[in-house]
Amino acid sequence: MTDAAADGRDHAGALDADAFARLARDRGPALFRIANAVVRNPADAEDVVQEAFLRAWRSRDRFRGEGSPDAWLGRIVHNVAVERIRGSREVPVAEVEERWRDDAYTVEAERVVERAATVEELEDALIHVPADPRAAMLLHDVEGLPIAEVARVQGITEDAAKLRLRRGRMALVTALGREDEVFRAMEGVPLRCWDARRFVSEYIDGGLPPETRGALERHLATCPTCPPLYASLVGVRTALGRLRDSDRVVPAELAARLAALHPGAQADPGLSRS
């Protein structure tokens, strides 16, 4: 453990107002990017960060130095953001997986990728993806966070984060392909389609062991239904990458507002040094 005075914790390990001010100043822009990746709107993202700082300040006594204050705050920002994006139009994960478990299920890849290339259609389809898998996918495929970082922000294991990412991508392809689902007959294809489809998400990220990769590639070479799904997953991921802001630097004015978020100072001016 580091020196308590150096990282702004009191004797019990709780964070003080100065530590909050430092976190707001140093980590505001990174926290904003997490929020913005999930809520997809800068004004909402700013609200999310502000709300997260207030919540963190109110529950600062519960922070007892497990992990870094930075990771703790990142999780709070993520949780506030995910609460905002939950909606009634989400298609349950079980419903999406039921389709993907059907060997005969596939989509028209060209139509899916074409729709994904239209920002409005892509954003509209995202609404159908359940909030937690959606956030995992947006943080990884749009914001570019590595899986380990997604897991840290979501407060789950890396395997659980990979599962969410896979479910998010499947749900997004299904939402984009809803109008032109195709069912084709199967004959003499090695490996069950569900096994192939489960592996495809990691295959895209280059995370499969060679044996599994070989089996998957042999499956894709002969299966009539999986290649369009695979092409759609790759195309949709590319389209998500284009949602990334061309200018990824948080504007100076916004950075200043984020740095001014001293919940400690707001709640008790006497504690602030500013």
Ligand SMILES: [Zn+2]
């Ligand atoms: Zn297949």
